[in-house]
Amino acid sequence: MKKNKKQSNIDFRFMSFFFKIRDKFHPPINKIRNANIRDGEIVLDYGCGSGSYTIATAQNIGSSGKIIAADIHPLALKKIRKKAEKMGYINIETIQTDCATGLDDESIDKIICFDVLHNIPNKNKILKEFHRVLKPNAMLSFDDHHMNEEEIKEFITSKGLFELSEKKDKQYNFIKT
Numbered sequence: 001m002k003k004n005k006k007q008s009n010i011d012f013r014f015m016s017f018f019f020k021i022r023d024k025f026h027p028p029i030n031k032i033r034n035a036n037i038r039d040g041e042i043v044l045d046y047g048c049g050s051g052s053y054t055i056a057t058a059q060n061i062g063s064s065g066k067i068i069a070a071d072i073h074p075l076a077l078k079k080i081r082k083k084a085e086k087m088g089y090i091n092i093e094t095i096q097t098d099c100a101t102g103l104d105d106e107s108i109d110k111i112i113c114f115d116v117l118h119n120i121p122n123k124n125k126i127l128k129e130f131h132r133v134l135k136p137n138a139m140l141s142f143d144d145h146h147m148n149e150e151e152i153k154e155f156i157t158s159k160g161l162f163e164l165s166e167k168k169d170k171q172y173n174f175i176k177t
């Protein structure tokens with residue numbers, strides 16, 4: 001089976017720079033609002049990158065909530081820990097992983113997964129992991145501009161693990177079945 005590979009450090013730094021510019025035109029808070037993230041929730045940001053959506057979530061869940069940032073790349077987690085420290089957020093945790101999160105079964109209120117799964121070899125395993133860690137009827141908020149609407153719906157719903165509840169802009173909210 002093909003292994004998941006992380007980017008080189010240079011590629012990761014370049015991507016992070018690009019995301020800084022992207023975030024000026026498309027503020028991350030919009031996707032967090034589309035995912036209906038609320039105060040006190042425990043949220044997993046899978047494939048968090050340099051943390052645009054992790055930080056926007058940390059600002060929305062208050063000190064009783066928690067955002068868990070997961071990524072295959074150690075630089076992603078290093079950057080997020082640095083930002084969290086600088087901004088004084090104590091509600092951010094980080095996990096380095098390419099699939100298994102080590103989180104408890106049914107422990108997460110929401111997963112956000114933006115622009116991550118398009119060319120990952122084991123994406124079906126990751127989807128199963130999402131299903132395992134989400135609480136009953138909890139939500140996976142997904143977008144990926146590399147996949148069209150049909151591909152997204154087929155990939156997420158075809159195994160019977162999730163069903164589509166709503167589409168907001170190009171973001172799809174699925175409920176765990």
Ligand SMILES: C[S@@+](CC[C@H](N)C(=O)[O-])C[C@H]1O[C@@H](n2cnc3c(N)ncnc32)[C@H](O)[C@@H]1O
Binds near residue numbers: 052071097
């Ligand atoms: C295009 S970036 C998107 C980052 C972030 N979600 C955003 O939109 O700003 C994709 C991220 O997924 C991470 N990634 C790739 N394969 C992964 C895997 N198997 N497990 C966890 N993260 C992965 C990469 O390291 C990268 O940070």
